[in-house]
Amino acid sequence: MGQLSNPRRGAERRLYTQLRAQIEDGTLAPDAKLPSTRALAETLGVSRTTVTAAYEQLAAEGFVVTAVGKAARVATPAVALPVVATVPRDNPPPALSRYGQRVAALKPYHMVSPTARIDFRYGAVASRDFPALGWNRAYRAELIKRQPTRPNGQPEGEAALRQALQGYLRRARGLTCDTEQLLVVHGSQQGLDLCARLLLNPDDAFIFEDPGYRMARYCFEATGATALPIPVDASGLQTQRLPDDPRARLAYVTPSHQFPMGAVLSIARRVELLNWASRHRAWIIEDDYGGEFRYGQRPIDALQSMDAEARVIYVGTFSKALSPQLRLGYLVLPRELVGVFREAKRLTDRNETRWEQNVLASLIDSGAYERHLRRLRRDNEGRRKALLDAVDHHLPGLGKLEGMAAGLHGVLLLPHLHERDEDALQAMALERGIGVYPLSPLFTTQGERPASLILGYAGLTVQQIDEGIRILAQVIREVMAAAHPPLIPQS
Numbered sequence: 001m002g003q004l005s006n007p008r009r010g011a012e013r014r015l016y017t018q019l020r021a022q023i024e025d026g027t028l029a030p031d032a033k034l035p036s037t038r039a040l041a042e043t044l045g046v047s048r049t050t051v052t053a054a055y056e057q058l059a060a061e062g063f064v065v066t067a068v069g070k071a072a073r074v075a076t077p078a079v080a081l082p083v084v085a086t087v088p089r090d091n092p093p094p095a096l097s098r099y100g101q102r103v104a105a106l107k108p109y110h111m112v113s114p115t116a117r118i119d120f121r122y123g124a125v126a127s128r129d130f131p132a133l134g135w136n137r138a139y140r141a142e143l144i145k146r147q148p149t150r151p152n153g154q155p156e157g158e159a160a161l162r163q164a165l166q167g168y169l170r171r172a173r174g175l176t177c178d179t180e181q182l183l184v185v186h187g188s189q190q191g192l193d194l195c196a197r198l199l200l201n202p203d204d205a206f207i208f209e210d211p212g213y214r215m216a217r218y219c220f221e222a223t224g225a226t227a228l229p230i231p232v233d234a235s236g237l238q239t240q241r242l243p244d245d246p247r248a249r250l251a252y253v254t255p256s257h258q259f260p261m262g263a264v265l266s267i268a269r270r271v272e273l274l275n276w277a278s279r280h281r282a283w284i285i286e287d288d289y290g291g292e293f294r295y296g297q298r299p300i301d302a303l304q305s306m307d308a309e310a311r312v313i314y315v316g317t318f319s320k321a322l323s324p325q326l327r328l329g330y331l332v333l334p335r336e337l338v339g340v341f342r343e344a345k346r347l348t349d350r351n352e353t354r355w356e357q358n359v360l361a362s363l364i365d366s367g368a369y370e371r372h373l374r375r376l377r378r379d380n381e382g383r384r385k386a387l388l389d390a391v392d393h394h395l396p397g398l399g400k401l402e403g404m405a406a407g408l409h410g411v412l413l414l415p416h417l418h419e420r421d422e423d424a425l426q427a428m429a430l431e432r433g434i435g436v437y438p439l440s441p442l443f444t445t446q447g448e449r450p451a452s453l454i455l456g457y458a459g460l461t462v463q464q465i466d467e468g469i470r471i472l473a474q475v476i477r478e479v480m481a482a483a484h485p486p487l488i489p490q491s
């Protein structure tokens with residue numbers, strides 16, 4: 001949004017391109033020290049934020065190595081660059097498919113701050129929260145079992161895990177299904193990709209929460225389908241705005257904790273959404289990415305449990321409760337979709353994580369998984385409280401947290417700043433070792449909105465949370481002092 005016309009972005013791009021070219025042609029040799037951000041900013045007459053952002057980009061791509069308190073250096077060995085053959089003009093290379101061209105055109109998804117000492121990255125979980133002892137024990141037991149001679153897993157996943165999940169989903173999410181309807185996938189992302197490829201055509205449209213989960217939107221847009229963004233409020237997706245558009249073939253929703261704003265979709269709206277899907281013969285994808293984490297009250301049952309017409313595809317993941325590195329997720333499919341999803345899954349990867357799937361099944365069956373979840377909920381409740389307290393303490397009257405009733409992140413609304421200030425906030429916070437993430441890239445529509453930052457807390461200690469917000473508060477005050485007229489007048 002407006003990025004091309006943003007002069008800082010232009011300067012950042014130019015600097016990045018120049019430095020990269022110098023690294024590639026050897027002018028800047030491997031291990032060469034780069035000037036400090038301050039010195040280079042002064043020499044070039046640009047802001048330090050611009051230089052830092054260019055360095056960060058080079059570091060993210062492996063051209064440069066940065067570390068807090070140390071000078072940035074050219075990576076050693078220098079990044080191996082693909083050899084580009086000279087292409088004769090009369091013999092251009094084979095073209096990408098239209099799908100490939102759409103994927104190539106997607107805006108890159110950068111969600112890491114490699115130099116952040118305290119990183120509020122959402123989606124991260126603390127590795128110390130992983131139940132390593134129980135997992136190791138179960139893994140050893142699995143390894144010494146005599147494996148059946150079947151060389152490949154079945155596309156639907158291990159029977160033991162599907163059986164264990166069936167019971168877990170009934171107990172925890174009020175969701176009833178046959179084991180047949182369960183398809184184990186490599187994280188919900190693979191499940192979303194299968195949905196996109198099997199359910200959407202290029203002329204179709206899909207309902208998408210605004211703001212919403214960008215990695216889902218990218219999957220759907222890559223098919224050539226068009227997003228129909230629907231705003232969300234404190235009760236979730238504004239279902240009264242669902243369009244009567246004959247192109248709409250599916251709706252992607254996060255009803256248990258709207259991503260990223262955190263609302264729980266009200267019962268009345270759940271009914272309205274199901275009725276809309278029925279009228280339009282559309283599928284609903286229910287992404288339950290954080291359904292286990294609701295504080296104070298029992299988690300609300302899954303939308304799928306209200307679905308009388310088998311329209312809902314439920315997407316679950318173990319990325320929050322165990323680790324995103326496991327890449328273990330699952331779909332609960334309407335019966336008529338089971339066959340085609342299994343075959344598409346077979347084409348993709350045949351489903352080979354058999355050991356991990358069986359280990360997880362044994363943890364669920366023994367009750368260890370649900371004990372772990374209860375412990376994790378308590379720990380995350382402590383982190384959540386630390387974040388609420390820190391914002392109260394360090395940002396009185398300047399920032400407001402939204403969407404904290406469930407999940408593992410909140411949205412910090414900064415009514416005195418404009419969303420165009422989000423990049424500066426992010427870059428200045430990173431200079432002080434704090435990773436924060438702007439909300440605006442998650443909107444499909446453009447608008448005049450106050451600045452907001454997404455703050456994930458599940459990977460941090462309560463001390464880090466307090467310190468991170470204390471430093472962020474200084475940054476916010478500095479950006480405010482650099483004076484923008486308030487978007488929403490102070491009351």
Ligand SMILES: Cc1ncc(COP(=O)(O)O)c(C=O)c1O
Pocket residue numbers: 122123186187188189190213254259287289316317318319324328329
């Ligand atoms: C809305 C949403 N869905 C799903 C996921 C999880 O993806 P995966 O299961 O592929 O790790 C995330 C991760 O952050 C998310 O934010």
